[in-house]
Amino acid sequence: MKLLPIERVSGISRRDFEEEYLKKNKPVVFTDLAQEWPATEKWTFQWLKENYGHLEVPLYDNEFRKPGKDYLTPKIKMPFGDYLDIIQEGPTELRMFLYNIFKHAPELTSDFSMPTVTDGWLKNIPMMFFGGQGAKVDLHYDLDCASVFITHFQTTKKVLLFGPDQSDYLYQHPFTVQSEVTLDAPDFKKHPALEHATGYDIDLAHGETLFMPHLWWHYMYYTEGGFSLSLRRHSAYTFARGSFNLARHFVVDKGMNMVLGDRWGDIKAGMAKKRASAALATTS
Ligand SMILES: O=C(O)CCC(=O)C(=O)O
Ligand SMILES: [Fe+2]
Numbered sequence: 001m002k003l004l005p006i007e008r009v010s011g012i013s014r015r016d017f018e019e020e021y022l023k024k025n026k027p028v029v030f031t032d033l034a035q036e037w038p039a040t041e042k043w044t045f046q047w048l049k050e051n052y053g054h055l056e057v058p059l060y061d062n063e064f065r066k067p068g069k070d071y072l073t074p075k076i077k078m079p080f081g082d083y084l085d086i087i088q089e090g091p092t093e094l095r096m097f098l099y100n101i102f103k104h105a106p107e108l109t110s111d112f113s114m115p116t117v118t119d120g121w122l123k124n125i126p127m128m129f130f131g132g133q134g135a136k137v138d139l140h141y142d143l144d145c146a147s148v149f150i151t152h153f154q155t156t157k158k159v160l161l162f163g164p165d166q167s168d169y170l171y172q173h174p175f176t177v178q179s180e181v182t183l184d185a186p187d188f189k190k191h192p193a194l195e196h197a198t199g200y201d202i203d204l205a206h207g208e209t210l211f212m213p214h215l216w217w218h219y220m221y222y223t224e225g226g227f228s229l230s231l232r233r234h235s236a237y238t239f240a241r242g243s244f245n246l247a248r249h250f251v252v253d254k255g256m257n258m259v260l261g262d263r264w265g266d267i268k269a270g271m272a273k274k275r276a277s278a279a280l281a282t283t284s
Pocket of ligand 1: 130131
């Protein structure tokens with residue numbers, strides 16, 4: 001497996017970003033995109049706890065993609081303030097994922113603004129993600145196929161990225177946006193094709209924003225407890241592709257998990273292995 005560094009830029013014009021990165025589907029990190037946002041200074045653990053500690057939030061652990069009837073359902077709910085204490089205290093798998101805090105705290109949306117380096121923003125679905133030290137997000141790409149701008153706050157988070165052309169080496173489970181490989185402890189015996197994958201590696205620091213092109217695979221590892229804001233962008237193409245994915249997920253994958261449980265997981269793993277072997281056979 002080969003991991004390359006991602007470029008960091010600052011003060012980039014809209015034209016340069018669109019030509020050099022957006023159109024080429026090339027990831028990049030902006031060091032100054034969030035510089036003027038009130039959020040960058042204001043959103044501390046303490047401030048969030050004081051103002052929003054009472055909200056009941058759904059939390060996930062690392063098991064939430066296990067095949068079966070609990071597939072993709074949250075593990076527990078607790079007051080946001082208690083969760084913030086947990087992630088500040090030390091390692092935990094618990095993550096807050098895909099929870100739209102802005103629905104409950106709309107005033108938070110005035111603490112940031114849509115970047116001016118491009119347009120096509122989905123203004124009504126900014127999302128926040130929280131994780132404690134050691135929490136990880138297994139390798140996947142986003143179901144809605146949007147391009148994503150992720151700004152990280154307070155601490156550092158590791159992100160690995162792979163382009164869609166690497167999918168076969170990554171043991172993608174068919175009908176899903178999920179890969180079978182475990183990047184925190186890669187098993188090259190079980191997944192020999194993974195050795196041939198080429199990706200990117202970045203430690204995203206406080207206030208930095210990663211541009212993740214649509215359909216790009218990502219794995220995240222919370223080096224320390226922290227949180228990120230994601231802003232999403234669509235084009236006509238990504239919107240159509242995302243709608244198809246959503247339908248496939250809710251009809252085929254969720255349905256088969258209900259009906260077949262573990263066996264559905266085995267069937268998907270078998271198909272992923274076949275594709276990886278075929279890709280390996282054509283790789284010198
Ligand atoms: O950082 C996280 O917890 C998940 C982020 C993610 O997968 C995303 O923004 O698409
Ligand atoms: Fe994601």
